Amino acid sequence: MSIPGLTLIAESINDSVPSTHVLFEENNLQGIVELARFQAEKGAAYIDVNVGLRTPAFMAEVVQKIQQHISLPLSIDTPDPEMAAAALEVYDRARSGDPIPILNSISEARLEMFDLYQKHPFIPILLATEGKDEFGGIKMNKTAAETHATARSIVHIARQRVEGLSNDKIIIDPGIMPIGSDSTGNFRRLMNAMQLIHQDSDLAGVNMSVGLSNFTVMLPPQKADGSAVKGPLESAFLTMAMPLGLNTIVGSVKRKYALLPPDHPAMQCLTDVLNLEGMEIIMRVMSYIS
Amino acid sequence: MQEITERIATCVELGKISKTTPFPPHMKGQDGADEIAAEALKNGVHPDALLAGCMQGMERIGKQYSENLVFVPNLLMSAAAMNAVMKHLKPYLESGALKRKGTFIIGTVAGDLHDLGKNLVAMTIKGGGFEVIDLGVDCSTEKFLNAIAQHPDCSVGLSALLTTTLINMEKSVQAIKKAHPSVKVLIGGAPVTDNYCRQIGADFYSANPQGAVEFLNKNKNI
Known part of the structure; x- marks a missing residue:
């Protein structure tokens, strides 16, 4: 983790990581603390905390336990307003230097999360991946214009819900x-x-x-030559995306990110992929990983 | 006929779609699934031989995928090669001259817009010789029930990627089993487990697409 201007939210305390899932299942909070400590020592700026489908009380306990031992700020990772509320309620800003x-x-499908802000301010990650369709349901954005429109729309909603929310806190x-x-x-x-x-x-x-890690999920770890x-x-993604405003990732502290x-x-x-269509993209990726 | 089946199977397994596609590199310039299928039918080969080739090729790649020997891009290339053959088989399937093993209805549950896992399962089951009716993403229980009502001998697959939508999977599975107790219900997705499958009363959970094909082969509702 050595790219200036890139903030790393460390991803490992997430129920979808099999080894972390085991720690949660065994209620091994000391193991969770060790994982937080490891990520902090490896250069994380924030520690993400996602406890999956467990109770708000458990989320609060995990947040408290990590903060007892680690002074980094946390990223409360949940789509559930009750779980977010429980985590924010016990979150100790003084512990992380404010x-x-x-x-x-x-x-846009869970705007009630903004109701928590007044009591417990946070930096929201606003999803521009899904917007509202013409019937008020949710739809996955399929074009850049749709993604941009949702970004504008949800930022405007955020400003309406949270007085004085500035762009640099979004x-x-x-x-x-x-x-x-x-x-x-x-x-x-x-x-x-x-x-x-x-x-x-x-x-x-x-x-942004x-x-x-989602970018390379389902690819082999190594090419045939072992590289x-x-x-x-x-890293190639970061090299291309940072000039476009990407400055934060949820990622792995074990990865040696670099500009290429x-x-x-x-x-x-x-x-090449930017200029290809359909299965040609898959074939280009296959040619890279072979 | 066996030779054609094997040639098709090889193209499907390796993802050789057509003569013009450069993948895999060692088959560059050679006929692919598209040309071999067209030529075979022109020469009077029974379409069964081509469908058998698709099934064998997809079974091989599906097994390799379940053993982590190949990865998602390989599976997608194989499915594209299979589809190149299926394009030629469409008239025979529509006329009834060529039969499938059964019907499989699949969709991502309500509130969930993810489709990659669903699509991988759909293409592998299609390659297993089943007709696949893909209901898409964000499928309500009613959508599943309406589709099943039109295909009462089907099996059904439900996919979910989000922990938050597992509750909708449970609701849909229970409604399906209540309305159609004999319909086999398969579930899958990143947060789904064997335990969860038992807990909500579904019939089968598989961590990989090929497992679903093997289950359907053993439990055909036909």
Whole structure:
């Protein structure tokens, strides 16, 4: 983790990580604390906390336990307003030197999360991946323009709900999808959406974040020659996305993220993918990982 | 005929879609699933042989995927090669000259917009010789029930990626089992477990698509 200007929210305390799931199942909170400590020592700026489908009381207990031992600010990761409320209620700002926690995340389908702000301020991660359809239901945004429109819309809602909320206290998540199954050009949508958000004067100064490990999920860890697959592709993504305003990731402290030169094979792969369609994208990724 | 079946199976397994597709590199410039299927039918080969090739190829790649020997892009390439064959088989399937093993209805549960896992299962089951009716994402219980009513001998698959939508999976599974006790209900997705499957009364959970095909092969409602 050594890219200036990139904030890392460490991802490992998440119920969807099998080894962390076991710790939760065994109520091994000391193990959770050790995981938080490890991530803090490896350069995390925030520790993400996602306890899955457990109780708000358990979430509160985990937050308290981590804060007893670790002074980094936390990212409260839940779509459940009750669980978020429980975590924010016990969150000790003084313990982390006063920075407010991140709340990961709020979408247009769960705006009630903003009601928690007045009592317990947080930096919201606002999801631009899903917006409202014409019937008021939720829909996955499929184009850069739709993603940008949702980003504008949810930021405006946030300003209405939270007086004085400035852009630099907002994180937009434009949504990252696995490159290994990207037959619909989602990577291109994401890059174009970030550019639209970055160039929008109304959104000037907002932070942008993605869950970077999702980008390479379902790919092999190594090529046939033993060289790494995932790290270079994630670094290539960062190299292309940071000039478009990406400054935060939910990612792994174990990964050695770096900015890559344009002639790096991973950079060439992603550059090619931007200009390909359908199964040609999959074939290009296959050619990179083979 | 066996040779055609094997050639199709090889193309499907390796993801060789057509002569012009560059993947896999060692087959560059060779005929792919598209050309082999077209030529075979023109020469009077029974479409059964082609469908058998698709099934064998998808079974091979599905097993390799379940053993972590290949990854999602491989599966997608295989499915594309299979679809190149199925395009030629469509008239025979529509006329009834070619039979499938059964019907499988699949959808992502209400409130959940993720479709990758669902799509991987759908394409693998299609490759297993079943007709697949894909209801898409964010499927209400009513949507599942309406589709089942039109295909009462079907099996059903429900997918969920979010822990928050598991509750909707439970509601849909229980409504389906209540209305159609004999319909086999399969569930899958990142937060789903074998325990959860038993807890909500579904018939089968598989961590990989090939497991679902094997279950359906053993429990065909036909």
